[in-house]
Amino acid sequence: xxxxxxxxxxxxxxxxxxxxxxxxxxxxxxxxxxxxxxxxxxxxxxxxxxxxxxxxxxxxxxxxxxxxxxxxxxxxxxxxxxxxxxxxxxxxxxxxxxxxxxxxxxxxxxxxxxxxxxxxxxxxxxxxxxxxxxxxxxxxxxxxxxxxxxxxxxxxxxxxxxxxxxxxxxxxxxxxxxxxxxxxxxxxxxxxxxxxxxxxxxxxx
Numbered sequence: 406x407x408x409x410x411x412x413x414x415x416x417x418x419x420x421x422x423x424x425x426x427x428x429x430x431x432x433x434x435x436x437x438x439x440x441x442x443x444x445x446x447x448x449x450x451x452x453x454x455x456x457x458x459x460x461x462x463x464x465x466x467x468x469x470x471x472x473x474x475x476x477x478x479x480x481x482x483x484x485x486x487x488x489x490x491x492x493x494x495x496x497x498x499x500x501x502x503x504x505x506x507x508x509x510x511x512x513x514x515x516x517x518x519x520x521x522x523x524x525x526x527x528x529x530x531x532x533x534x535x536x537x538x539x540x541x542x543x544x545x546x547x548x549x550x551x552x553x554x555x556x557x558x559x560x561x562x563x564x565x566x567x568x569x570x571x572x573x574x575x576x577x578x579x580x581x582x583x584x585x586x587x588x589x590x591x592x593x594x595x596x597x598x599x600x601x602x603x604x605x606x607x608x609x610x
Contacts, residue, residue: 461544470604478594484512558595564588
């Protein structure tokens with residue numbers, strides 16, 4: 406009798422085992438991995454930058470310079486370029502501070518600001534400033550000026566001097582006829598680059 410029960414129970418035991426296995430909960434699916442790739446876009450760099458403060462003591466380009474045509478970036482208009490004498494370069498490079506501007510600087514004015522007249526009867530904008538150099542190189546082949554300003558961003562001035570024109574303009578003096586072009590080149594203000602600009606020498610008062 407026992408021998409007959411074992412074969413009869415075997416199929417039932419196998420069926421119960423299969424049902425129990427099928428009822429077991431399935432393993433949770435692995436989470437889908439998501440990745441975020443950070444990308445950065447580097448700002449366009451100026452073509453040239455002046456490293457430190459360098460000038461050639463044998464080259465004198467002292468004077469005031471005005472652009473032949475209006476040069477403006479946004480509301481900021483370039484008024485002039487000023488280059489001081491050799492003593493000023495030596496003082497600056499020795500680490501001594503001087504009145505705002507340094508031995509070479511650019512002057513800007515906000516064309517949206519109110520205007521007034523100076524003692525010569527010339528109109529100017531009341532919001533204006535001198536931009537000191539963060540670096541420069543001044544010699545007989547180039548005048549390179551670099552600065553960084555919160556209002557303008559990166560400013561790079563790159564000019565080629567005409568030494569013969571400069572000497573002629575200096576020799577002619579304030580009554581020497583029409584102003585002469587001494588520098589040609591480009592100016593970068595922030596993301597805007599202004600090419601083919603010319604600077605005229607002005608002997609001053």
